[in-house]
Amino acid sequence: MIRVVLADDEAVVRVGVRAVLAATDDVEVVAEAGTGRAAVDLVLAHRPDVAVLDIRMPELDGLDAAAEIRRLGTGTAVLVLTTFADDAYISRALGEGTSGFVLKTGDPHEIIAGVRAAASGAAYLSPLVARRVVDHLSGHGPRLRAGERVDGLTDREREVLGLVGAGLSNAEIADRLHVVEGTVKVYVGNVLRHLGLRNRVQAAIVAYEAGLIPPTP
Template sequence: MIRVVLADDETVVRMGVRAVLAAADDVEVVGEAGTGREAVDLVLAHRPDVAVLDIRMPELDGLDAAAELRRLTTATAVLVLTTFADDAYISRALGEGASGFVLKTGDPHDIIAGVRAVAAGAAYLSPAVARRVVDQLAGAGPRPRAVERVGGLTGREREVLGLVGAGLSNAEIARRLHVVEGTVKVYVSTVLERLDVRNRVQAAIVAHEAGLIPPELRA
């Protein structure tokens, strides 16, 4: 069971997201908050697998809450609820440790898919915002700086990075490469360290910038 803390200062939105998550038989909402400070306190109290945080909240906004959670615990993945108007926050969210973004007004199934993905250790961008985010942060084609950054990786490490960039979980990468999941975890950790990035979403952006996404997995 994936345990979730949900935070949004709009009661109607929070009720709607909770109803969406309740439809998934593998997700349980263990706490709800209306502010970022309440969200941090609930996460520390319940130690959930995922914190679903709205960006715009009083006391602490979702990004400040994500930053504080990163300092206090690494066990809870952060999935950010966003709107198209929040594009300017995305690069900051990456630096604060968010593992994914879903659109509040998008397909409800994206929220469930996002929770499942980040709980499994994958990065997740809902289809409705994926292209917008990638275009904003990565550009339309390979960038020389990114190509240079991945030049020091081995062939297998670049392959793993491309699959991370495509949004695959460790288990999915393991099946695709015919290796055990533990091996993938080692590769991912090594890639994050060698690229000097904080999380899989940042690594995914580098993968897009360097043109490493397998053609059949491109959005």
């Protein structure tokens, strides 16, 4: 069972997200908070697998809460709830070790997929969020197009990058490619190093921009 702490300052949003997650048989919301500070306290108390955090909250915003959760070494992954109005937070969020972004107003299945990906150590970006992130990053000085950036990768590394972008964990990628998990870790490390990326979320962004996301089987 994936244990989740949910934090949003809007009660109606918490009710909606809880209802979505309650419809699954492998996710349980163990606690809720209306502020970032309360979210951190609940993570310490419950040690959940995933913290689902709104960005804009009183006392401590979601990104500061994510940074605090990471600093405390709880092992809890963070999935960020966002809207298109949150563009200014994107670059900062990528540096806070978050496991992904999900739209509050998107397909409810994206929240479930995001929680499952975060719990398994993978990254997840709602497709519309990924597009917005790519558009946001493209305005930060001259950058090579993603297609050109991945040209130096091997075919297998590009395949692995696409699967990372699809939200698969290393174990799931290993199963898909019929290799051992250790081999996948090497591929992922090579991809991050070659592309100059810090984490799987950034890798997922490049995968989306390069058109490497495989169709859902």
